[in-house]
Amino acid sequence: MSSDSPLIIALDHPSLDAALCLADRLDPERCRVKVGKELFTRSGPEVIDALHGRGFQIFLDLKFHDIPNTVAGAVQAAAEQGVWMVNVHAGGGRRMMEAARERLDRHALATRLIAVTVLTSMTAEDLAEVGVAATPAEHVERLAVLAHRCGMDGVVCSAQEAARLSELCGEHFLKVTPGIRPRSAEHGDQRRVMTPAAALAAGSTHLVIGRPVTQADDPMAALTAIEQELARG
Numbered sequence: 512m513s514s515d516s517p518l519i520i521a522l523d524h525p526s527l528d529a530a531l532c533l534a535d536r537l538d539p540e541r542c543r544v545k546v547g548k549e550l551f552t553r554s555g556p557e558v559i560d561a562l563h564g565r566g567f568q569i570f571l572d573l574k575f576h577d578i579p580n581t582v583a584g585a586v587q588a589a590a591e592q593g594v595w596m597v598n599v600h601a602g603g604g605r606r607m608m609e610a611a612r613e614r615l616d617r618h619a620l621a622t623r624l625i626a627v628t629v630l631t632s633m634t635a636e637d638l639a640e641v642g643v644a645a646t647p648a649e650h651v652e653r654l655a656v657l658a659h660r661c662g663m664d665g666v667v668c669s670a671q672e673a674a675r676l677s678e679l680c681g682e683h684f685l686k687v688t689p690g691i692r693p694r695s696a697e698h699g700d701q702r703r704v705m706t707p708a709a710a711l712a713a714g715s716t717h718l719v720i721g722r723p724v725t726q727a728d729d730p731m732a733a734l735t736a737i738e739q740e741l742a743r744g
């Protein structure tokens with residue numbers, strides 16, 4: 512099954528059962544799902560099979576960041592499980608991203624390969640503390656242009672940077688944007704945030720949404736409200 516929806520729901524749950532409980536309330540024609548570090552570390556590849564069995568396309572968000580050979584092998588392992596999308600950290604550099612791209616191409620694996628630029632939880636102060644003098648917007652641009660040149664299918668960035676990246680890397684270069692917050696939702700640890708409709712208008716191709724849906728009293732109602740906001744533009 513495949514979905515044309517731009518919505519990717521982050522199943523940041525502490526157990527396989529809890530994740531599947533939510534997945535069973537979602538419609539695979541209305542969203543994709545994201546499996547991240549906590550859920551995958553607890554459940555292993557079993558969660559991938561269980562979600563595929565329910566018809567979901569999966570973004571496996573393990574943010575690989577290691578030497579080129581290690582990342583290429585990890586990306587291949589993810590793709591061979593049939594996931595729709597996988598990510599690496601752009602900060603791993605040119606040779607790492609090129610090795611990952613080459614490995615997927617060599618094995619004719621069609622999984623989308625994207626690179627994380629600057630985490631949406633980070634501000635200019637956070638970057639300065641780790642030795643990056645650029646603003647988040649400047650650093651995202653630098654990493655996205657490098658990722659584009661290395662053959663990535665797109666990047667993870669905040670929606671605040673999406674419009675500029677469309678100019679630099681083209682509309683078809685995927686802009687997968689977490690830090691999505693409906694107007695009344697709490698920001699939590701996210702810093703570079705945008706509402707769903709504003710993010711789509713800015714050029715995000717996919718919206719990653721976790722807590723505003725998964726922690727809602729009625730997750731389906733929260734998802735439907737977001738769909739309605741997007742439909743209104």
Ligand SMILES: O=C(O)c1cc(=O)[nH]c(=O)n1[C@@H]1O[C@H](COP(=O)(O)O)[C@@H](O)[C@H]1O
Pocket residue numbers: 521523547572574598627629630631632667668689690691699701719720721722723
């Ligand atoms: O790669 C990601 O998915 C990611 C990158 C990033 O810069 N920021 C970010 O929040 N994420 C993920 O997106 C999801 C956002 O969840 P909420 O903040 O609950 O909506 C989490 O699963 C994060 O791990």
